[in-house]
Each structure stands twice: as structure tokens, then as C-alpha cells.
Amino acid sequence: MDGFDNYDVNMVETHHIHKLDKPSGTAITLAEGILENFHRKNGWTLEAKDAKEKVLINSVREGEVPGTHSIKYYSDIDDIEIIHTAHSRKGLALGAVLAAEFLKGKPSGFYGMDDMLKF
Numbered sequence: 557m558d559g560f561d562n563y564d565v566n567m568v569e570t571h572h573i574h575k576l577d578k579p580s581g582t583a584i585t586l587a588e589g590i591l592e593n594f595h596r597k598n599g600w601t602l603e604a605k606d607a608k609e610k611v612l613i614n615s616v617r618e619g620e621v622p623g624t625h626s627i628k629y630y631s632d633i634d635d636i637e638i639i640h641t642a643h644s645r646k647g648l649a650l651g652a653v654l655a656a657e658f659l660k661g662k663p664s665g666f667y668g669m670d671d672m673l674k675f
Contacts, residue, residue: 562631563631563636564629564631565590565597565611565627565628565629565630566611566613566614566628566630567583567587567612567614567625567626567627568624568626568628569582569615569623569626570616570617570621571616571617571621572617572618572619573617573618573619575617578602579613579615580615580625582623582625583615584600584613586625586627587611587613590611590627598610599611601613602614602615622643622644622645622648623641624641624642626639626640627639654672655672
């Protein structure tokens with residue numbers, strides 16, 4: 557039992573119409589985090605037909621939306637939903653500056669957010 561036996565999960569990520577990647581890197585990272593703890597799923601998908609075994613990511617592109625990510629756990633009993641909505645791109649720009657400062661002087665290689673954000 558993984559604590560989520562009565563629940564299923566899906567995600568909706570919404571970005572502006574100019575964003576080319578579907579799903580976004582943030583949505584993929586969130587899905588990978590879900591998969592670490594939701595053992596009935598074995599990957600993520602953009603196709604509803606595969607949602608029984610995989611985390612469904614619904615990628616929406618509309619208007620000039622900077623970014624909204626919603627994760628929903630749902631069951632016959634209740635729903636649990638977590639939503640992050642960016643109101644501007646200022647946070648994204650600040651994050652890029654902080655990441656550049658973090659990388660200054662580090663050896664070449666691949667670094668992820670978990671390297672920078674040691675919680």
C-alpha cells in the first residue's frame with residue numbers, strides 16, 4: 557500500500573501559445589516526482605488512453621499565460637488539488653539569474669534544481 561490506493565492522479569499545465577514544448581520541463585519534473593511516490597504509475601503520457609498506467613499530463617497552450625501547473629489526486633471520496641500559477645515572467649527571470657550565480661565557478665556537467673535547492 558502506497559497511501560494512495562483510493563486515488564488516481566493527473567496534471568494540467570497551461571502556457572502561452574508561443575511555447576513549443578509539450579509538456580513543459582516543469583511538468584515533466586513534477587510528473588517524475590509523482591512517480592517516485594505513486595507506485596501504480598509507470599511513466600507519464602499526453603494520451604488519455606494510456607492514463608491507467610501513466611500520469612496523464614494535459615498540455616494547454618492559450619493566450620499569453622506565463623505558466624500554470626495543477627496536480628490533482630482524485631477518488632470517489634474527495635479530490636486533492638495543488639495549483640501553482642505564475643502571474644508574470646519575473647519569477648522565471650529571477651530563477652535564471654539565481655541558477656547562473658549558482659553555476660559560476662562549478663565544473664562543467666549537468667546540474668538540476670535539486671543541486672541548487674538543498675531543502
